[in-house]
Amino acid sequence: MAQYIIGVDVGGTNTDAVLLDLTKTGPEAVVASHKATTGTDVTIGIEDAINVLIQKTAIPLSQVASLMIGTTHFINAVVERDASRIEPVAVLRLASNDFTASTPPFIDFPAALKRIMNGHSAFVSGGIQIDGSLIDKINRDEILAQAKIIKEKALRNVVVVGIYSPSDEDERQEYQVRDILTETLGKGTNIVCSRDIAGTGILARENASILNASIFHFAKRTITGFKRAMKRLNLTCPLYLTSNSGQLLSASEAIRYPVQIFSSGPTNSIRGAAFLSTALDADTSRYVIDIGGTTTEVGCLLPSGYPRLASAFSEIGGVRVNFAMPQVESTGFGGGSIISTLSNGAIKIGPESVGQALTQKALSFSGDTLTATDILVAAGEGGIGHVKPEIDAATILAVKQKMKKMLGDCVDRMKTSPESCHVILVGGGAFLCPSELEGVAKIERPFHAGVANAIGAAVAEIGATVEVIVDTEKKVETLVEVRERAISQAVQKGAKEGAVRVLEEVVAGLPYIDAKCKVSVKVSGPIDYEKVLELDNSDEVYVEEEAHYEVKQHISENVAVEDVVDFEMYKPHVDIERIWHLSETDLLFISIGCYILGCAGGGSSYTKYLEAREVLRSGETMSLISISDLAPDAICPPLSGVGSPAVGVERPGGLLVKHALETMEKHLSIQYGAMLAVEIGGGNGLEPLLWASSKYYNVPCVDGDLMGRAFPSFEKITPYVSAQNINELLPVALSDGNGTNIIMTTAKDTYAVDNVLRAAVVTMGSAAGGVSRPLSGAELKKVGVPNTHSLAWRLGRAVTRAQSTGRVSSVSDDIIREFGGRESASKVFSGKIVAVGQTLYKGHSYGNLVIERLQSYEMEAGEKEDEGPERVEIPFKNENLIIEAHYASGERKILATVPDLIMVLDTLTGESVGVPEYRYGLKVMVLVAAAHPLWTSSQRAIDIVGPRAFGYDLDFKPFGVFKEVKSVIDEFAPVV
Missing domain, CATH: 3.40.1610.10 (CV3147-like domain)
Incomplete structure (x- = not known):
């Protein structure tokens, strides 16, 4: 059996490669590594790096079991708003009767990105109801008219998104529209159906589909380049690309769904950091700073060795999507970041970058562009280049202070506690990080840190996820079937049979839909290197010889920039007539x-x-x-x-x-x-x-x-x-x-x-x-x-302030204060969601949320084990109804019931987690606040909204004393 694997990470500036020995583990598995410049044709960097690895070790090519590539190349294009790599997109939304009209496509895109990507959008007839019935049929003439407009605008990327398209198994409207468009526009047009990209949630699914369409041609050129490089290197092993979640996609899968490999670089860096770290405090959470040539990403490495997952929604380049990805904060700062001075004298770093042209354009390489790397070289700290730029000391100091603040702010946004943390520093631009950062107790710079992302790619696994909607009465046998299907899919894709493990199982009732539930299983396993060669024979090999050179194009026109608001100092506008x-x-x-x-x-x-x-x-x-x-x-x-x-x-x-x-x-x-x-x-x-x-x-x-x-x-x-x-x-x-x-x-x-x-x-x-x-x-x-x-405003202000200052871990105290203090509200539990299912009570179907206390290895730095129940269960019917605590002794206790407010908040953001976002693994805290006296001061009111009104034979016992909320109008109205 082949003994080695190659991991490669292609960044905007550098291409990193590593050769690992499959018979060893940990840092000792690293046989050789190399860093090469990412050329205008990205294949050059890959070839150079792999060639050096082979020359250093003289291993036979037949001993290479597989090549895994991870990349930040795609997210770099979005962060930089590079019009040479991201393209305009036409969006056709199938939504009759003004449904969704007030939330048009691109509504939550950053202004600069919207300006590049928004080629055309239109609402056309169509759409499906939640029960699968038609809102309206597809109107062929409408689609043909839109096709004419798309052709006139010379757009070659189209997204088709329909209301409830993921569950449209009868009409398959998006595919109908795709076929009509193909008749007119031809097969050369890239048409993306949103149902193939993401699940329920039309705006997030549409956003992901737009990104997929916009990046498609750049992704195809890039992955074609990877395959060309392999052909020239005589590498016959399979090619895999790492996905956002850290699992592997075949080359053909990655071309069809580039958004799934859009942000794999940060995932690889975090996994690679875990592989390399030799710190003794691995039982606590640590933060990974990956400084590349164009961007810096900060993620949280849990004691399990895996990244901390994001909340229900994530952002890619400032665009909200509903993918499950590690939580990562990104900033446009790297070794190739361009340094400039604004009209007011302030220093500006990035997000523009010289990227792969660092060795041609940077001052330290005899170029004419001042970059972040030049500052460190001028200060005698860079150790690269062949020229020491002459930069005045004041500029060096100002830029270094700006770098320190940018990195510190990025770490602060990731932290959920103000306590000092442990940082692992990786990436080719690691030398840019100062020896100290605010709020950081220790900075670890492990050996091979410069190629941690390539190592993370090399150690990725093959996974599969299967999700179905079934009748509730069949959920037990369906779970077994879905588990088997997921494992089988992973094995078929190349995972080792018998070594595939279940990462996550979810059996959750569909909120507000009777007798239906969602069953989902996620699995992962190591590659079976004895059979991957055979599997790879079916993968398309791209042999086109034309080189594609990426010449960056930036939109230079002025675009709207949102004002930065100081949430601590913000005051609402209430006029003299007491109008807010x-x-x-x-x-x-x-x-x-x-x-x-x-x-x-x-x-x-x-x-x-x-x-x-x-x-x-x-x-x-x-x-x-x-x-x-x-x-x-x-x-x-x-x-x-x-x-x-x-x-x-x-x-x-x-x-x-x-x-x-x-x-x-x-x-x-x-x-x-x-x-x-x-x-x-x-x-x-x-x-x-x-x-x-x-x-x-x-x-x-x-x-x-x-x-x-x-x-x-x-x-x-x-x-x-x-x-x-x-x-x-x-x-x-x-x-x-x-x-x-x-x-x-x-x-x-x-x-x-x-x-x-x-x-x-x-x-x-x-x-x-x-x-x-x-x-x-x-x-x-x-x-x-x-x-x-006014109360909602105060709660939202408390959360936003906590998020902007890195105090989310204590946001519950701020929220309690806004409810009137501890006599009125309290945090009663914190933990991890472990189940979202259905339970029957007196013939009624209710949802049931189960939250367990975190195990010590799941906790982040600064978290302490709370005394109290081992878990809580929260039945819900649209809203949370009851909190039942379960103790290690076997005792059960009702902590709160309606009409008091039972709130589940995301511990990472401080924001509410609603029933549609309930999912396994989400870390949450549970708060209770006293209801208004109109609901608690009479038996008549309690009969209407108390626990018995929802089928529970329980007496209502007030949790606390309601305190009147101070009106925003009263507080901020001018004094006459």
Whole structure:
């Protein structure tokens, strides 16, 4: 059997290679290594590095079992906004009836990147409901018309994204559109169907698909170059590329799905650092700083030897996607970073880089461009180049201070505790790091650190993931089948049979969908080198001889740059008339806080934040007014999105609520004076801000709501506490945004209302806009929960401040303070999600979240084992209902129940984790806060929203004492 493997990492500046001996482990396995310059044709660097390895060791080529390549080449192109490597994309979204219209493609792209990639976008007929039924059919004439526009714009990359396309097994609409486009545009056009790229979550899936399409041709040129290099080197072993998760893809897979290898470099560096480190404190978390030629990435190495995973969403080059990737902070700073001075005298480092031209353009190599490397060489610390640049001492000092701050800030953003940490320094630009960094106790510079990324690539494994949706009653046997399928797939791809291990198993109920659950299994195993040669024969070999030279092109026109906000000093704008005029920063704070107050329900507020921000950026305004300032006769419609928040993940935006408002307005012949949120929790907390804005009704929104949180059913609002019967809450208007509008005027009882509305919403695609009987200002002062937008703003501000200053580990203290202190709120548990399943209670199907206390080896530096329960279980029905603690002694104890607020927060970000984001392995903390007295001061209220209202035979015991929230308007209004 072949004895050696070669790992290569292709960066923007350097290509690193390492030869490992399969019969050894640890640093001793490194037989030889080499660093070469990445040429304008990336294959040159690969050839040079591998040639040197072979010459150094004189090993027979037949003894090379495989070649693994990892690269930061693609992310470098995005970070640098390089128009020679990333291309414009046309996006066709299949979304009829204005569904998703207020969240258009590229809505959350960085401005400079959007300017390059946004070639064209359009909404066309199509889309699938959550249950698989049609929203609308594909209109062939529309697609042909779009194809004509795409051809006229000379675009060669197209993304097709349809609502709920990942579950569209009958119509397969994206494939229909792809085939029509191919007829007109030809097979040479790169058409990406979003269902092939990522799962549910239309914006994140669309973003990933755009990146995949934009980078496709550059990826094909790059990987073709890799195969050409192998051919010239007479290497006949298989070629693999490392994916974002650290597992391996064949060359042909990587060409089709380049976004999956988009950010593999940081993963390889972290794994390589673990392989090389000889530190004795490997039982604690450490941070890996990888300084390359163009970028620096910082990741967290857990005691397990694997990277810390990101939260439910990740960012690639500033673009939000829903891939599972290691959490990495990236900054445009490396050895080739260009140093410049701004008009105000400040030093600017990167993100522009000379990249692979370092040895031609840098001053220390007789070039004419000042780079970060030149600063260290001039200071006598670089040890490379053949010229010592003449740079004045003041400039050297200023640049070195800027470098130290950039690196320190990057580490701070990764840390979840202000305590000093241990850093492992790797990468070819490691010499740029100073001997000390703020907040870092120890900096380890291991042997072979310069090629840690290549080592990480070499030790990667082959994996597979299988995910299916099945009937809940079949979940046990399905788990066994899915596990076998995943293992079989890994073996078929080249993993060693019998050595494949399960990394993750998830059996999770689908939120709000009865009798269905998701079963997912992820596996990984080492390569079986005895059979990979045979498998590789089926892989396409690229033999084109034309060399492609990457000449960078930067968009020089001015692009919008978002202002940097000092969150510590920020103050909202409240005018003399006590009107709170919202800014983008206010919206950010409110959106984060609303999701926390949703108690895992209410739907993510992120897309509503994007919608509202888009309204402000278009020049419109929106404002809030205190309940106490409302005129007694002001007409305030309680409005919300109704149905499953899971639909909002695929159908963000739309005019459903607007149509419901118009339906109610016409039915009652009234004129609205202010908009009112039914629930502050989740996306519905921001919903009234949109329709109150100057773009639509041009009225203020009330700072308050009718829940003080989120609840799952119509009658669970504060006006019902004092109502004699359900008809006092009627009429209610519903709209599907697709031409169907209904008014329910009377009902015999609460159950009739719930059943009718639920049935109507299901027929509307499990999502509708809803408006309840409007309340007068006088009524609202009696039954409304005041200042809930103020509370959301304060919670969001606390989280954002903690994130920006590296204090996330203590953010729970800040949140508790905003709720009124420890008499009102508390952190009751922290740990890791280990299961998200279904449980039956009195015939009802509820979700059940299980969180276990972290084991010592899973904890990060500074974390301590808490005394208390071994695990907690949190049943949920849209929102979290109960916390049941399980102790090592076998004792069980109820820690909290509804209507008190039970919140699950991500320990890495401090932000809320909603039911759709519940997943295995996520580290979370559980907080409880006292509910508003309108829900706790009478038996009538407890009967409506207490544990028995959800089927649990438990008495409600208040967790704490509610403290009034100080209004933002009261605090910041000018003193008259």
